[in-house]
Amino acid sequence: MDKNTTNAASAGTISLGGELSVHRLGFGAMRLTGDGVWGPPKNRKAALAVLRRAVELGINFIDTADSYGPHVNEELIAEALFPFPAGLVIATKGGWNRPGPGQWTHDATPAHLRQAVEGSLKRLRVDRIDVYQLHIPDPVVSFEASIETLAQLREAGKIRLVALSNVTQEHIERARKIVPIVSIQNRYSFADREWDYIVDYCEGSGMAFIPWFPLGAGKVAGDVLNAVSQAHGASPIQVALAWLLQRSPAMLPIPGTSSIEHLEQNVAAASLGLTQEEYERLAGVPQLVGSR
Numbered sequence: 643m644d645k646n647t648t649n650a651a652s653a654g655t656i657s658l659g660g661e662l663s664v665h666r667l668g669f670g671a672m673r674l675t676g677d678g679v680w681g682p683p684k685n686r687k688a689a690l691a692v693l694r695r696a697v698e699l700g701i702n703f704i705d706t707a708d709s710y711g712p713h714v715n716e717e718l719i720a721e722a723l724f725p726f727p728a729g730l731v732i733a734t735k736g737g738w739n740r741p742g743p744g745q746w747t748h749d750a751t752p753a754h755l756r757q758a759v760e761g762s763l764k765r766l767r768v769d770r771i772d773v774y775q776l777h778i779p780d781p782v783v784s785f786e787a788s789i790e791t792l793a794q795l796r797e798a799g800k801i802r803l804v805a806l807s808n809v810t811q812e813h814i815e816r817a818r819k820i821v822p823i824v825s826i827q828n829r830y831s832f833a834d835r836e837w838d839y840i841v842d843y844c845e846g847s848g849m850a851f852i853p854w855f856p857l858g859a860g861k862v863a864g865d866v867l868n869a870v871s872q873a874h875g876a877s878p879i880q881v882a883l884a885w886l887l888q889r890s891p892a893m894l895p896i897p898g899t900s901s902i903e904h905l906e907q908n909v910a911a912a913s914l915g916l917t918q919e920e921y922e923r924l925a926g927v928p929q930l931v932g933s934r
C-alpha cells in the first residue's frame with residue numbers, strides 16, 4: 643500500500659438517502675477533544691491538521707456530536723474546514739449530553755433537541771445540517787416525540803437528513819413510520835459483531851450502517867488478524883478495517899484518530915482487498931463484546 647496514492651475513494655461510494663453520496667470510509671472526530679471527550683484537544687494545531695489531512699485524503703464524511711467536548715469538536719471542524727469544500731458531509735448528533743469528563747446524560751426531549759440543533763447550526767456555521775443523528779433514545783422521553791421533533795426540524799429546513807444511533811430494529815421501524823432514516827450508527831467492529839443483524843437490515847433497506855468503535859477503540863487484535871496482516875504487509879488494524887468494508891456495501895466506517903500517521907494508515911486500508919478465504923477466516927473468529 644502506497645500512502646502517497648491512497649485515497650478514501652478506493653472504498654467506493656455510498657448514498658445517504660438517495661440525496662448525498664460519500665466515500666465509504668469516513669472520519670470519526672470524537673478523538674479530537676481532551677481526555678474523557680472533555681474540553682479541547684491537548685494539541686489544537688495537530689487536531690486541525692488531522693481534519694485537513696482527512697479531507698486531502700478524500701474523506702468526505704465526518705462524524706461528530708454536540709456532546710464531544712462538549713461543543714469543542716464541532717467548533718474545531720468548522721475552524722479547520724470552513725468554508726466547507728463541495729461534497730463534504732458533516733453528520734452530527736444530539737440527545738446525549740456530556741456534563742463532565744467521562745459522563746453522559748440523556749436529554750432527547752423535543753425542547754432540548756430544538757435547542758441542540760440551533761447550537762450545532764451555529765457551531766458548524768451552516769444553515770442546514772447535512773445529517774442529524776439522534777445520539778441515543780432517551781428512556782424517559784417518548785421515542786416518537788424525539789423523532790417527530792427531528793422530522794419537524796427537517797421540514798423547517800434545519801436538517802437535511804435524519805439518522806439514528808444506538809438503536810434496535812424496533813426503534814428503526816418506529817422512526818421510519820415518521821421520517822425517512824438514512825443511516826444507523828451502532829457499536830461494531832471485526833471483534834464485536836453484536837449488531838450484525840442491524841448491518842443486514844440496513845443493507846436490505848437502503849440505509850448506511852456506521853460502525854462506532856470500528857477499530858474496537860484501537861484494540862482489535864488476534865492471531866488470525868496477525869496472520870492475514872502479515873500476508874498483506876499491513877497492520878492488524880488495517881486488516882480489521884478492510885474486513886469491515888468487505889462485510890457489507892452498507893458499511894461506512896468512521897475510524898477515529900488524533901494522528902496523521904494513523905489516519906494515513908486507515909485510509910490506505912480502503913485499497914486493501916482481502917480474498918474471500920481471508921474474509922471468511924476472519925469472519926469465523928469468535929467475537930468479543932466491547933464496552934463504551
Ligand SMILES: NC(=O)c1ccc[n+]([C@@H]2O[C@H](COP(=O)([O-])OP(=O)(O)OC[C@H]3O[C@@H](n4cnc5c(N)ncnc54)[C@H](OP(=O)(O)O)[C@@H]3O)[C@@H](O)[C@H]2O)c1
Nearest residue numbers: 670671672807854855856857858859860897898899900904
Ligand atoms: N454513536 C455513538 O454513541 C458513538 C460512540 C463512540 C464513538 N462514536 C464515533 O465513532 C468514531 C470512532 O470511534 P472511536 O474513535 O472512539 O474508536 P475507534 O475508531 O475504534 O478507535 C480509535 C482509537 O484507535 C487508535 N487508532 C486509530 N487508528 C489507528 C492506527 N492506524 N493504528 C493504531 N491505533 C489507531 C486511536 O488512537 P490515536 O489517536 O493514537 O490514533 C484511538 O485511540 C468516534 O470518533 C465518534 O465519531 C460514536
